Amino acid sequence: MKYKSQAVAKLYFIAAIGLFLGQILFGLIMGLQYVVGDFLFPVIPFNVARMVHTNLLIVWLLFGFMGASYYLIPEESETELYSPKLAIITFWIFLVAGAVTVLGYLLVPYASLAKWTGNDLLNTMGREFLEQPLPTKVGIVIVALSWLFNIVMTVLKGRKTAISIVLSLGMLGLAVFFLFSFYNPVNLVKDKFYWWWVVHLWVEGVWELILGAMLAFVLIKVTGVDREVVEKWLYVIITMTLVTGIIGTGHHYFWIGAPAYWQWWGSVFSALEPIPFLMMTIFAFNMVNKRRREHPNKAAVLWALGTSVMAFLGAGLWGFLHTLAPINYYTHGTQLTAAHGHLAFFGAYALVVLTMISYAMPILRGRAANPERAQIMEMWSFWLMTISMFFIALFLTGAGIVQVWLQRMSPTPMSFMAVQDQISIFYWAREGAGLVFLIGLLLYIGSFFVKGESRAFE
Amino acid sequence: MPPAININNQDDLPGDFAIWIFIFAEMLAFGVLFVAYAFSRAQDVELFNASQLTLSRISGAINTLVLITSSYFVVQGVAAIKRGLNKQCAHWLTGAFILGGVFVVIKMVEFHAKFAADITMSTNNFYMFYLSLTFFHFMHVLMGMVILAMIIMKAKRGGYSTQDYVGVETGASFWHMVDFLWIILFPLVYIIR
Amino acid sequence: MSATFTKSMARNVFYGGGVFFFLLFIALTFDTMKVLPKRDNSQNITPAVEHGKKLWETNNCIGCHTLLGEGAYFAPELGNVYPRRGPDFIKAWIKGQPTGVPGRRQMPQFNLTDAEIDDLVAFLKYASEINTNKWPPNIEG
Numbered sequence: 001m002k003y004k005s006q007a008v009a010k011l012y013f014i015a016a017i018g019l020f021l022g023q024i025l026f027g028l029i030m031g032l033q034y035v036v037g038d039f040l041f042p043v044i045p046f047n048v049a050r051m052v053h054t055n056l057l058i059v060w061l062l063f064g065f066m067g068a069s070y071y072l073i074p075e076e077s078e079t080e081l082y083s084p085k086l087a088i089i090t091f092w093i094f095l096v097a098g099a100v101t102v103l104g105y106l107l108v109p110y111a112s113l114a115k116w117t118g119n120d121l122l123n124t125m126g127r128e129f130l131e132q133p134l135p136t137k138v139g140i141v142i143v144a145l146s147w148l149f150n151i152v153m154t155v156l157k158g159r160k161t162a163i164s165i166v167l168s169l170g171m172l173g174l175a176v177f178f179l180f181s182f183y184n185p186v187n188l189v190k191d192k193f194y195w196w197w198v199v200h201l202w203v204e205g206v207w208e209l210i211l212g213a214m215l216a217f218v219l220i221k222v223t224g225v226d227r228e229v230v231e232k233w234l235y236v237i238i239t240m241t242l243v244t245g246i247i248g249t250g251h252h253y254f255w256i257g258a259p260a261y262w263q264w265w266g267s268v269f270s271a272l273e274p275i276p277f278l279m280m281t282i283f284a285f286n287m288v289n290k291r292r293r294e295h296p297n298k299a300a301v302l303w304a305l306g307t308s309v310m311a312f313l314g315a316g317l318w319g320f321l322h323t324l325a326p327i328n329y330y331t332h333g334t335q336l337t338a339a340h341g342h343l344a345f346f347g348a349y350a351l352v353v354l355t356m357i358s359y360a361m362p363i364l365r366g367r368a369a370n371p372e373r374a375q376i377m378e379m380w381s382f383w384l385m386t387i388s389m390f391f392i393a394l395f396l397t398g399a400g401i402v403q404v405w406l407q408r409m410s411p412t413p414m415s416f417m418a419v420q421d422q423i424s425i426f427y428w429a430r431e432g433a434g435l436v437f438l439i440g441l442l443l444y445i446g447s448f449f450v451k452g453e454s455r456a457f458e
Numbered sequence: 459m460p461p462a463i464n465i466n467n468q469d470d471l472p473g474d475f476a477i478w479i480f481i482f483a484e485m486l487a488f489g490v491l492f493v494a495y496a497f498s499r500a501q502d503v504e505l506f507n508a509s510q511l512t513l514s515r516i517s518g519a520i521n522t523l524v525l526i527t528s529s530y531f532v533v534q535g536v537a538a539i540k541r542g543l544n545k546q547c548a549h550w551l552t553g554a555f556i557l558g559g560v561f562v563v564i565k566m567v568e569f570h571a572k573f574a575a576d577i578t579m580s581t582n583n584f585y586m587f588y589l590s591l592t593f594f595h596f597m598h599v600l601m602g603m604v605i606l607a608m609i610i611m612k613a614k615r616g617g618y619s620t621q622d623y624v625g626v627e628t629g630a631s632f633w634h635m636v637d638f639l640w641i642i643l644f645p646l647v648y649i650i651r
Numbered sequence: 652m653s654a655t656f657t658k659s660m661a662r663n664v665f666y667g668g669g670v671f672f673f674l675l676f677i678a679l680t681f682d683t684m685k686v687l688p689k690r691d692n693s694q695n696i697t698p699a700v701e702h703g704k705k706l707w708e709t710n711n712c713i714g715c716h717t718l719l720g721e722g723a724y725f726a727p728e729l730g731n732v733y734p735r736r737g738p739d740f741i742k743a744w745i746k747g748q749p750t751g752v753p754g755r756r757q758m759p760q761f762n763l764t765d766a767e768i769d770d771l772v773a774f775l776k777y778a779s780e781i782n783t784n785k786w787p788p789n790i791e792g
Contacts, residue, residue: 030725033725033756034725036754037754037755037756037757038751038752038753038754038755038756038757041749041757041759042749042757042759045714045715045757045759046714046715046723046725046726046756047711047712047713047714047715047723047725047759048711048714050714050715050723050725051711051714110709110710110711111709111710111761114708114709115709119709123705123708125708125709125711126707126708126709126710126711126712126713127708127713128713128714128721128722128723131711131714162658162662184708186696186700186701186704187687187691187693187696188691188704188718188719188777188778188781189687189690189691189693189781190684190687190691192719192721193680193683228658231658231661232476232656232657232658232661233661235476235658235661235662235664235665236476236479236661236664236665238665239476239479239480239661239664239665239668239669240479240483242665242668242669242672242673243480243483243484243487243668243672244483246669246672246673246675246676247672247675247676247679249676250679253683254784254786255719255720255783255784255786255787256719256720256721256781256783257687257690257691257692257719257781257782257783258683258687258690259579259580259682259683259686259687259690260580260586260784261579261580261586261590262679262683263784264491264494264586264587264590265590265679267494268487268490268491268494269487271490272483272486272487272490275483329786329788330788332720332786332787333717333719333720333721333722333724333728334724335724337724338724407791407792408787408788408789408791409788413789413790413791414791415727415791416726416727416728416791416792417727417756420756473655474655474656474657474660474661475655475656476656476657476660476661476663476664477660477664479664480664480668578682578685578686579682579686580686580689593678594675597671597674597675597678601667601671604667605667624655624657624660625660628660
């Protein structure tokens with residue numbers, strides 16, 4: 001650790017991993033409810049479990065992004081963090097707000113929660129992923145601004161690199177586009193149209209800037225390749241992200257009441273969206289092949305390469321599968337969407353945060369890399385989680401294809417619930433893969449507690 | 459992609475490689491849209507033929523000449539800067555910039571006539587493609603003009619030399635792409651029946 | 652391959668390209684907002700619809716169902732439930748939950764009044780009349 005203030009990242013990383021575990025447990029509950037419908041009913045109805053599952057995902061990724069930026073920005077800027085104290089205060093505010101919100105979901109009927117938290121003042125709740133009560137939403141804005149402020153002030157007083165500028169831009173976009181979560185018109189079409197300005201422009205826009213910056217940082221560190229080379233490719237890749245991704249938003253506008261021309265605009269540009277992901281994969285492998293040093297942290301290199309491959313598969317390939325309007329007409333809102341969502345979020349965002357944690361955490365704990373045995377355990381957890389997530393996506397894809405056929409393409413279409421009975425075998429298999437994922441995650445957490453000879457700094 | 463890192467001595471593409479990646483992406487997007495146009499036209503030839511007759515071929519043809527001429531000016535501008543003549547370069551590029559402005563004005567008159575007749579992207583499939591393609595291209599012309607303006611200002615300050623004129627070539631490459639796309643777009647949408 | 656490939660040019664292309672495509676997106680959004688009134692059935696938004704949408708949101712219906720294909724994929728699509736089932740069936744269904752059939756997926760009882768259920772149905776009727784480019788492919792959603 002070159003700068004003392006980088007230490008605040010540790011808090012964020014620990015919280016991220018804890019919430020990640022929570023997310024997976026709720027995922028398993030939902031997976032079981034898919035086949036044993038009354039499991040935990042009415043204590044935890046499906047909608048509550050799902051809210052917790054998706055909200056925890058968003059929050060732990062944000063914790064990961066924040067921790068990563070508090071770690072990498074001082075090193076990039078070659079100066080201490082502007083205010084470590086602010087970072088710590090922000091951490092506790094965010095953690096407590098997150099915990100209270102999740103407890104609210106679990107313990108209070110959602111309608112009462114809405115009433116008590118001022119949803120009557122400004123309707124913002126009850127929309128997918130944006131279920132947070134008004135005070136939580138305001139809290140997220142404050143936390144995001146405090147984070148942005150801290151990072152930008154640090155960048156301004158130190159060295160300005162492409163990585164730190166791209167990361168800051170990504171954070172700025174994250175904060176700005178979240179503001180659309182406060183806009184909820186009665187007109188359902190407008191509601192949905194601008195809802196995507198948060199959801200799509202986050203995950204297929206500004207978050208990718210953060211992802212790119214984080215991956216570029218780790219690649220520079222573990223390969224020793226010239227910063228100049230890495231940074232110009234970073235710019236080129238995120239250019240392609242914005243070129244394809246912004247108009248690519250149109251692939252969500254096919255069937256929600258927006259004009260029909262979005263079918264062309266959305267199909268053409270989102271069909272190109274795999275390109276930046278493919279470039280990222282080729283780029284990451286190229287950098288590792290051209291490495292100028294053997295970094296002792298082998299696990300971090302594996303996570304980084306894994307991110308580039310799985311992001312391409314999940315976001316690029318699985319996205320492309322159903323992005324063209326004539327295909328999406330049949331697949332929209334089926335298990336295929338769920339398959340893509342799982343693999344993309346895991347491949348791009350969960351993995352990049354884990355990459356960053358894998359690289360930074362040993363250093364935060366005072367060593368260049370973890371002991372050999374801990375690294376081997378970490379690599380096992382990588383393979384278990386990655387392969388089981390790939391199988392979750394495969395099973396959901398199978399479920400989706402059968403669902404589309406029986407419910408939407410067959411000359412004698414079956415009802416939704418009748419189809420669900422037909423595809424329960426896929427859901428059982430998915431739950432099995434989910435259990436393997438949990439084992440992988442537990443192994444990952446366990447790897448932090450393995451003792452042994454660790455490599456000191458050279 | 460990898461060769462870009464290694465092979466820096468073959469001089470095939472003028473200008474900075476970064477703009478070429480952008481150009482490839484743009485050509486790909488336009489290419490797919492052109493194919494989509496042809497595909498849609500095949501589905502409903504009569505509608506496309508009938509709607510096509512309402513387009514102003516004359517303004518399209520004038521704009522084609524305008525853009526080709528502007529490309530010629532840009533070529534002259536690059537030739538000038540290769541000899542280190544900043545001022546001449548700025549003059550040629552200013553000519554191209556003005557022609558870009560002429561294109562924009564003519565195009566706006568054309569758009570205005572369509573909007574006045576209540577024609578939008580939602581009118582029918584032909585107009586959807588016509589307006590999408592031409593507006594998308596129109597925005598490229600505007601962006602090209604911004605790039606030219608930046609190069610002109612730098613050239614006027616004497617910012618380029620016989621050693622360092624990559625910036626001019628980079629902008630020129632983009633402008634030629636804008637011209638090239640129109641040369642495909644014009645016959646495709648305005649003429650071919 | 653080009654002789655030069657500089658970071659500063661890559662950066663310029665990034666800024667230029669990003670701004671360019673965002674402006675294009677704004678232009679398309681502008682056109683969409685102009686066209687929407689012909690498609691979005693907004694002329695039929697009544698106070699009942701407005702209240703129904705709020706009930707839809709504050710009971711987190713999207714946590715299980717899809718609406719115009721967006722939401723969770725645990726329970727049936729409701730964008731076209733109005734033509735599929737009719738108002739009387741929907742009202743009786745909401746009142747009759749949960750079914751309590753062992754092993755079946757359960758919908759909670761939300762304790763809505765008759766007036767509230769009417770508003771919810773009004774919202775679903777409004778949603779079903781939005782021009783969705785003929786989606787879903789059939790009445791099963």
